[in-house]
Amino acid sequence: MNEWTPVIAAFLCNWCSYAGADLAGTGRQQYPPYMRIIRVPCSGRVNPIFIIKALIDGADGVMVSGCHPGDCHYLAGNMYARRRFAVLKKLLSSAGIDPDRVHFTWVSASEGARFAEVARGVANAVKALGPNRIAGGDSQ
Amino acid sequence: MSFESQEKSLRELCESLLRDGKVKSVAGFGPQSPDTGLSPPLIAKTAGNAKRLSWNSRCVPSIARYLIGRDGPAAIAAKPCDARAVASLVTERQLERKDVFIIGMECAGMTDGSGAPLRACAECGTRRAPVCDAEITGAPETARGTRDAAEDFSPERFRREMDKCILCFSCRQACYGCYCETCFMDRGVPSWQSARPDVGAKMTYHLGRAMHLAGRCVECGACENVCASGVDARYLIRAATVFVEEEYGFRAGMDAQTPSALLTFKSDDPETGFWKDGKHD
Ligand code: SF4
Numbered sequence: 149m150n151e152w153t154p155v156i157a158a159f160l161c162n163w164c165s166y167a168g169a170d171l172a173g174t175g176r177q178q179y180p181p182y183m184r185i186i187r188v189p190c191s192g193r194v195n196p197i198f199i200i201k202a203l204i205d206g207a208d209g210v211m212v213s214g215c216h217p218g219d220c221h222y223l224a225g226n227m228y229a230r231r232r233f234a235v236l237k238k239l240l241s242s243a244g245i246d247p248d249r250v251h252f253t254w255v256s257a258s259e260g261a262r263f264a265e266v267a268r269g270v271a272n273a274v275k276a277l278g279p280n281r282i283a284g285g286d287s288q
Numbered sequence: 289m290s291f292e293s294q295e296k297s298l299r300e301l302c303e304s305l306l307r308d309g310k311v312k313s314v315a316g317f318g319p320q321s322p323d324t325g326l327s328p329p330l331i332a333k334t335a336g337n338a339k340r341l342s343w344n345s346r347c348v349p350s351i352a353r354y355l356i357g358r359d360g361p362a363a364i365a366a367k368p369c370d371a372r373a374v375a376s377l378v379t380e381r382q383l384e385r386k387d388v389f390i391i392g393m394e395c396a397g398m399t400d401g402s403g404a405p406l407r408a409c410a411e412c413g414t415r416r417a418p419v420c421d422a423e424i425t426g427a428p429e430t431a432r433g434t435r436d437a438a439e440d441f442s443p444e445r446f447r448r449e450m451d452k453c454i455l456c457f458s459c460r461q462a463c464y465g466c467y468c469e470t471c472f473m474d475r476g477v478p479s480w481q482s483a484r485p486d487v488g489a490k491m492t493y494h495l496g497r498a499m500h501l502a503g504r505c506v507e508c509g510a511c512e513n514v515c516a517s518g519v520d521a522r523y524l525i526r527a528a529t530v531f532v533e534e535e536y537g538f539r540a541g542m543d544a545q546t547p548s549a550l551l552t553f554k555s556d557d558p559e560t561g562f563w564k565d566g567k568h569d
Pocket residue numbers: 452453454455456457458459460511514515516517518519521
């Protein structure tokens with residue numbers, strides 16, 4: 149039983165999606181154990197280079213989740229992030245990185261079930277693509 | 289209608305600006321190098337030196353960044369792309385609008401050593417600076433192309449260009465927008481650069497830089513012109529440039545007030561490519 153499992157780097161905002169993931173856990177909602185959760189203070193803190201570097205260094209997928217628009221604890225961090233992510237996704241696909249490897253979404257602290265659902269969806273999308281060979285496996 | 293007549297007007301204007309103390313320096317182009325034919329950047333600080341300012345079809349470099357950190361008001365003999373770069377630097381608070389006197393040089397497009405139009409210039413339809421304080425018209429008529437509407441944005445093309453790169457960072461040095469004191473590629477802690485100049489390192493640099501130039505690239509072509517390996521470095525950013533224009537209706541440096549698309553937002557911005565329950569669009 150050697151089913152391949154992807155590595156997915158999940159950058160979650162402390163104030164919402166991270167707590168949402170926690171709630172999913174305490175609520176016994178199943179989500180893939182190979183989500184490597186990285187807690188960030190705000191989706192606006194996610195420098196695009198974090199995502200680029202994760203993909204180049206071999207993460208099979210990346211997920212970023214922040215507070216719903218209007219709910220950012222720093223007022224507009226997610227508003228800036230929204231434009232940044234939209235541009236990044238476009239750029240990544242021009243460079244041949246499948247759009248299905250990179251996912252952006254909003255999950256609040258009370259949406260434990262939704263977090264689990266999105267995480268499963270992301271995992272399925274990434275799994276369908278197979279291992280990441282973006283850097284030809286020759287980086288690192 | 290010629291480069292010579294524009295050059296004459298430019299020198300006269302700059303001599304008087306410097307003589308009257310309106311500006312402390314003028315950034316422009318110097319006499320053509322006998323070896324390469326290129327007109328290198330020249331900073332004139334006296335009326336006498338303003339006589340050396342040159343204007344010809346080899347005023348290729350991007351010169352806006354030479355204004356950053358200058359003491360006192362400065363003028364610039366600006367191609368339209370230089371004027372856009374200055375306007376962009378003003379919105380980024382690197383320059384104060386009142387400290388820059390933009391002389392918009394009507395532009396026939398710059399050429400390479402053989403007299404053929406540079407790729408960026410051939411694609412650029414802009415003859416006149418969108419922002420300026422004085423204008424020197426009279427550029428020769430030249431055939432100017434437009435963008436290819438069916439431009440190839442395939443990963444193969446990206447890869448083809450990127451593979452030629454030797455990571456010398458000349459494109460960064462040539463770009464008006466790369467004025468960071470420490471570029472992310474030069475940082476030790478954390479280090480984003482891998483030890484070898486492999487595909488991953490090239491991707492890190494070009495994608496990272498593309499994100500920094502997204503919504504800021506003025507398509508001057510300085511990066512591709514300077515590249516010794518023949519990389520179309522401007523193309524590596526173009527997907528972002530085109531997307532920003534289509535999605536947010538923004539082109540960098542068309543005025544000196546509007547902040548770059550990624551430095552602002554609207555509360556109802558589209559979420560193109562975002563996860564929508566069950567799928568992404
Ligand atoms: S694209 Fe050209 S100029 Fe830029 S780093 Fe690579 S080789 Fe150097």
